[in-house]
Amino acid sequence: MATFRVALTFYHSKIYKNGYCEYRLLTLTIMSVALTILTGMFLLTNEEAQGMALDSTKNTYKILKGLWEKITESECSNEYPDLIEFKEAGIYIGSKNSGEFTIWDTGSYEIISGNSIKISTANDAEIKYTFFVDKGNLTFTDGNNCKFVYEKR
Amino acid sequence: MSERIKEAPLRNVTFGTATESLLPEAIEHTMIESEGPEVLVKPEIIERRVVRPFPTWLRFLRSGCYLIRYSPARIVSTIGMHYDGTLRVERQETNTTASGDLYLHQIVTWPNAFPILEPNPATGIPIFARNRYRYYIRVTQILEWYSLGNSFTLGFELYYFDMSSKNWTNTGTFSALMKWTPSPPGYPSSSDYLTGEVKNSSGTLVGYLTMGWVSSYLRRATLEIDRVSASEWPLNNGAGIGWREIYDKVGWDVNIICSDSDVSEPSGESWSDAELHAAMLSRRNSSNLDTDWPYHVLCVRRIDSTPRGIMYDTSGTDSNNVPREGAGISSHWIIPDTPQWGLVRNMRFGTATAPYFRTAVHEIGHAHLLYHNTGDLGIMNTTDVIAASASPPVLFPNNIQWSHHPDDQKRLRHLPDIWVRPGGIPWGASYGTAPISPDEMAHPEGIELDVYPEIKSVPLGAPVRVNFKLVNTTADEPLPVPSNLSMKSGHISGKVYDPSGTERTFSTIIRCIEEEAIRMLEGGKSIANSVTLLRGGQGTLFPTSGYYKVVIDVMWDYKGVNYKVTGETNLMITPLEDQKHARAATKILSTPDALLTLVFGGDHLKEGIEAIHEGIDNPVLRPHYTLIEAKRIGNRFGTRKADLKRAADLLDKDTVMSPPEAKRIAKMFSEQKTKQTTKEKGNKISSILKDKLKAVENDEDTKKLLDSL
Numbered sequence: 001m002a003t004f005r006v007a008l009t010f011y012h013s014k015i016y017k018n019g020y021c022e023y024r025l026l027t028l029t030i031m032s033v034a035l036t037i038l039t040g041m042f043l044l045t046n047e048e049a050q051g052m053a054l055d056s057t058k059n060t061y062k063i064l065k066g067l068w069e070k071i072t073e074s075e076c077s078n079e080y081p082d083l084i085e086f087k088e089a090g091i092y093i094g095s096k097n098s099g100e101f102t103i104w105d106t107g108s109y110e111i112i113s114g115n116s117i118k119i120s121t122a123n124d125a126e127i128k129y130t131f132f133v134d135k136g137n138l139t140f141t142d143g144n145n146c147k148f149v150y151e152k153r
Numbered sequence: 154m155s156e157r158i159k160e161a162p163l164r165n166v167t168f169g170t171a172t173e174s175l176l177p178e179a180i181e182h183t184m185i186e187s188e189g190p191e192v193l194v195k196p197e198i199i200e201r202r203v204v205r206p207f208p209t210w211l212r213f214l215r216s217g218c219y220l221i222r223y224s225p226a227r228i229v230s231t232i233g234m235h236y237d238g239t240l241r242v243e244r245q246e247t248n249t250t251a252s253g254d255l256y257l258h259q260i261v262t263w264p265n266a267f268p269i270l271e272p273n274p275a276t277g278i279p280i281f282a283r284n285r286y287r288y289y290i291r292v293t294q295i296l297e298w299y300s301l302g303n304s305f306t307l308g309f310e311l312y313y314f315d316m317s318s319k320n321w322t323n324t325g326t327f328s329a330l331m332k333w334t335p336s337p338p339g340y341p342s343s344s345d346y347l348t349g350e351v352k353n354s355s356g357t358l359v360g361y362l363t364m365g366w367v368s369s370y371l372r373r374a375t376l377e378i379d380r381v382s383a384s385e386w387p388l389n390n391g392a393g394i395g396w397r398e399i400y401d402k403v404g405w406d407v408n409i410i411c412s413d414s415d416v417s418e419p420s421g422e423s424w425s426d427a428e429l430h431a432a433m434l435s436r437r438n439s440s441n442l443d444t445d446w447p448y449h450v451l452c453v454r455r456i457d458s459t460p461r462g463i464m465y466d467t468s469g470t471d472s473n474n475v476p477r478e479g480a481g482i483s484s485h486w487i488i489p490d491t492p493q494w495g496l497v498r499n500m501r502f503g504t505a506t507a508p509y510f511r512t513a514v515h516e517i518g519h520a521h522l523l524y525h526n527t528g529d530l531g532i533m534n535t536t537d538v539i540a541a542s543a544s545p546p547v548l549f550p551n552n553i554q555w556s557h558h559p560d561d562q563k564r565l566r567h568l569p570d571i572w573v574r575p576g577g578i579p580w581g582a583s584y585g586t587a588p589i590s591p592d593e594m595a596h597p598e599g600i601e602l603d604v605y606p607e608i609k610s611v612p613l614g615a616p617v618r619v620n621f622k623l624v625n626t627t628a629d630e631p632l633p634v635p636s637n638l639s640m641k642s643g644h645i646s647g648k649v650y651d652p653s654g655t656e657r658t659f660s661t662i663i664r665c666i667e668e669e670a671i672r673m674l675e676g677g678k679s680i681a682n683s684v685t686l687l688r689g690g691q692g693t694l695f696p697t698s699g700y701y702k703v704v705i706d707v708m709w710d711y712k713g714v715n716y717k718v719t720g721e722t723n724l725m726i727t728p729l730e731d732q733k734h735a736r737a738a739t740k741i742l743s744t745p746d747a748l749l750t751l752v753f754g755g756d757h758l759k760e761g762i763e764a765i766h767e768g769i770d771n772p773v774l775r776p777h778y779t780l781i782e783a784k785r786i787g788n789r790f791g792t793r794k795a796d797l798k799r800a801a802d803l804l805d806k807d808t809v810m811s812p813p814e815a816k817r818i819a820k821m822f823s824e825q826k827t828k829q830t831t832k833e834k835g836n837k838i839s840s841i842l843k844d845k846l847k848a849v850e851n852d853e854d855t856k857k858l859l860d861s862l
Contacts, residue, residue, distance in 0.1 A: 124516065
């Protein structure tokens with residue numbers, strides 16, 4: 001891309017010889033160079049950002065890994081397990097103290113971004129939830145706006 | 154027919170509308186024309202008559218499905234109302250498990266109304282309309298082996314099913330002396346027909362029962378598969394195991410129909426759950442869930458809500474409000490190119506024959522109202538977990554177990570009809586709400602269970618501590634018993650009978666999933682533990698004052714056989730002494746978290762802790778709750794440190810504790826000895842605990858523990 005812009009600039013400098021055109025050429029040249037530099041910076045930043053996101057996601061997997069106990073008591077959160085363990089390889093196991101049905105019984109989980117996670121459910125649907133972790137508490141919000149909190153055991 | 158299908162021999166698979174049976178036995182098809190609303194279904198495979206080499210005075214109960222009829226005594230002579238149903242008899246070596254279902258057969262007298270036809274035994278396993286479902290028969294006693302006479306006693310409980318609330322009610326215990334008699338015409342085996350009078354637990358005649366063998370299978374169903382043209386049929390695992398082989402193991406006679414292969418895509422290659430459901434409704438051949446058990450699988454390229462498969466017919470997307478009729482699987486998901494996926498990594502799912510077929514079987518398992526099961530690598534575990542469990546040299550999918558987990562096998566055989574059949578109980582019901590016949594348990598010869606309460610009189614509102622001891626009564630023969638008898642081990646369960654005879658059950662609320670360890674108990678020796686009872690599956694275990702019976706069961710598996718030993722004891726729950734006692738007892742008994750606080754401890758169950766504190770603040774209940782609180786605060790939780798000083802202050806000579814509790818508390822103090830506890834306090838605790846343990850045989854480790862305090 002940078003090479004093309006330089007070649008284009010050189011091509012134009014060959015064609016136009018009067019002062020006005022030379023002024024325009026100079027502007028074009030400066031803009032091309034600036035664009036090249038900016039493109040390079042964007043690509044570099046994006047790679048860095050991707051790298052950082054990857055690191056952040058890996059970190060989130062580490063933070064999630066382990067056993068969590070639900071501390072919210074609400075009707076809307078009743079279908080979610082009382083205990084959930086996030087394991088290696090994106091697998092989780094959930095259970096209710098009473099042995100009742102829970103929508104998160106076992107399956108896979110995948111962190112989509114810093115606050116979005118996809119969890120497979122009891123009938124194998126994969127559903128996205130928002131989540132955040134703060135001081136040993138893991139808070140989920142489901143599609144019905146039900147918010148419920150787990151505490152690390 | 155595709156080349157792939159030709160490679161693997163198929164049994165009993167139908168393409169289009171013609172049915173072929175490729176079973177090895179000689180078979181005979183019987184076509185029955187339908188008449189009226191109670192349509193009997195399509196041809197049923199019937200067995201040859203079996204000639205038994207045994208003497209006629211030696212009778213055994215043939216395994217399989219029996220057509221049964223129950224006629225209540227009080228109305229049999231009048232309007233002729235009765236119940237039709239099936240009884241399923243399963244025999245595994247020396248263990249027999251049986252269960253059944255009853256459907257109301259109302260005699261129709263209304264003008265122009267169609268009569269309900271009697272089931273035809275010649276057509277095999279009958280199917281009854283869902284709205285006629287009434288009872289589950291939980292068989293508790295049946296002929297295990299051979300009978301020297303012409304009869305045996307059938308013992309059972311009848312559970313009434315309320316269609317609107319979806320609740321089950323145990324209507325009582327019954328027994329019937331079943332006698333072999335020649336069958337009426339039409340039964341495949343005239344020598345496998347029995348009749349008997351049914352009596353209740355008081356010995357009063359309440360009805361008449363007949364049962365006639367109709368099939369070696371326990372249940373039957375139809376599975377129709379439709380697909381878009383680009384998707385494959387999920388018919389087998391590529392190594393000789395197909396639908397028939399999977400379902401033969403659980404006694405289901407499943408007719409597979411590969412129907413439409415030209416289902417059109419409504420909105421591109423990926424389908425929503427609603428689109429899957431709509432396609433099932435429009436494409437399936439059979440929709441009469443009252444004359445058949447029809448399940449449906451739709452194979453499409455992709456599914457919006459999942460990569461591999463889904464049982465979509467739950468609540469929201471169930472546009473016809475009939476649950477669990479169908480499932481969808483996707484053929485064009487690309488399996489990730491990671492080592493976890495073993496031999497099928499980076500393949501298109503439809504071309505990965507084994508996991509593709511497994512997903513279809515798994516999703517139909519959900520249609521039977523089976524939930525995920527991580528107990529083994531069987532059908533109801535998830536593909537992710539199975540793939541992650543593979544370890545070289547065995548790579549996924551070669552580690553797939555091509556059968557259901559034994560618990561799921563039992564469910565498929567013996568859960569109520571209304572649970573497993575399509576259009577029955579909705580998705581989300583818990584296994585614990587449904588009755589199921591018990592497995593026959595062998596009695597471990599030489600092992601006895603002694604059960605005795607820690608104290609014989611317990612005030613209302615206090616937890617009841619019951620000790621038990623597994624004893625090897627032989628002189629010198631080591632016998633296998635569980636090495637861990639705590640509640641968490643899962644070996645312990647039981648029942649509590651209140652003064653009115655009402656039964657309430659209890660079992661563990663958490664289970665340590667570890668390899669079950671069996672130890673050899675030497676002759677004359679014993680191992681002991683205790684349970685602290687407060688709440689069970691039905692709520693408070695001791696809701697009123699009076700005389701109670703507590704039954705404890707210890708169950709374990711040894712070399713594939715289930716063993717059970719039972720012991721029981723009695724105790725008195727004393728009445729409320731005053732208003733304050735009443736207030737504290739009410740608070741505790743109405744707070745479910747009180748039990749969780751007792752089990753888990755911790756600071757997070759505020760209501761449970763509050764209830765326990767009410768107990769501690771009441772002079773009558775205090776001695777029964779101080780140990781629970783001492784255990785809670787004597788352990789750290791989160792940022793709170795263990796407070797041994799306060800824990801020690803709670804304990805005194807009046808504190809009620811079982812010997813195992815005393816050992817655990819001693820261990821807690823010993824392990825967390827800090828400057829918090831003075832020598833004086835240590836001596837006090839040691840004295841209290843020694844006093845509690847003096848009547849119990851203690852091992853060397855316990856003696857050292859007490860000395861260390």
